[in-house]
Amino acid sequence: AWTVCVLVTALIIVGLIVDLLTGKPERLATRIADWSFTTLAVPLTVVGALIAARRPGNRIGALLLVGGLSISLQKVAEELTSYGVRSPGAVPGVGLIGWVSNLAWIPAILVLLLLPVLFPDGQPPSPRWRPVVWAIVAGAVVTTVLAALIPTIAIEPSLRSPLALPDPAGVGLERVLRIVFLGIPVAAVTAMAAMIVRFRRARGGERQQL
Numbered sequence: 195a196w197t198v199c200v201l202v203t204a205l206i207i208v209g210l211i212v213d214l215l216t217g218k219p220e221r222l223a224t225r226i227a228d229w230s231f232t233t234l235a236v237p238l239t240v241v242g243a244l245i246a247a248r249r250p251g252n253r254i255g256a257l258l259l260v261g262g263l264s265i266s267l268q269k270v271a272e273e274l275t276s277y278g279v280r281s282p283g284a285v286p287g288v289g290l291i292g293w294v295s296n297l298a299w300i301p302a303i304l305v306l307l308l309l310p311v312l313f314p315d316g317q318p319p320s321p322r323w324r325p326v327v328w329a330i331v332a333g334a335v336v337t338t339v340l341a342a343l344i345p346t347i348a349i350e351p352s353l354r355s356p357l358a359l360p361d362p363a364g365v366g367l368e369r370v371l372r373i374v375f376l377g378i379p380v381a382a383v384t385a386m387a388a389m390i391v392r393f394r395r396a397r398g399g400e401r402q403q404l
Contacts, residue, residue, distance in 0.1 A: 238258050245258065254315075290357075300338050307378075311323060343359045
């Protein structure tokens with residue numbers, strides 16, 4: 195678990211260095227806000243490692259570790275892709291790295307959706323909520339498959355994914371992916387409903403944790 199913390203910190207440092215080398219024309223305030231969110235990956239993984247060490251059976255620790263790793267990997271892939279486009283030849287395999295940036299954010303969204311359902315003990319509020327957990331996981335799997343096969347690299351549309359399906363199938367998958375994205379707010383509302391149900395039923399220590 196602590197290895198993940200070190201890896202996340204290293205990825206963020208690499209991403210920050212590449213960002214400085216790229217010299218993007220974005221406003222300073224925008225970049226600070228962007229990196230402020232990214233650096234949240236460090237405390238996420240630290241808390242995840244602590245939970246994993248003290249309560250190995252609690253899924254929350256693993257989820258936080260995955261979320262932190264996802265955020266940091268997404269950021270470094272994004273920065274390397276941008277740098278590779280602006281400095282041709284400087285980043286070998288820039289198309290493949292861009293493909294990674296298309297996928298790396300998905301586990302972080304999965305974690306954000308699962309945490310309200312599983313917090314604080316790593317279990318849903320009741321067996322009736324298990325289908326919600328599986329639906330969220332299934333949605334993440336479908337999103338990953340679609341994002342892996344579309345032709346567009348989101349961070350740099352001038353690039354084409356090296357693993358994309360040929361058109362018109364690839365373009366069709368992009369349309370399907372946009373439809374799948376509509377399920378994210380629905381899943382978020384459902385997840386928050388699970389947390390409200392748990393809070394209303396909770397007693398003692400569990401209620402204090404919530």
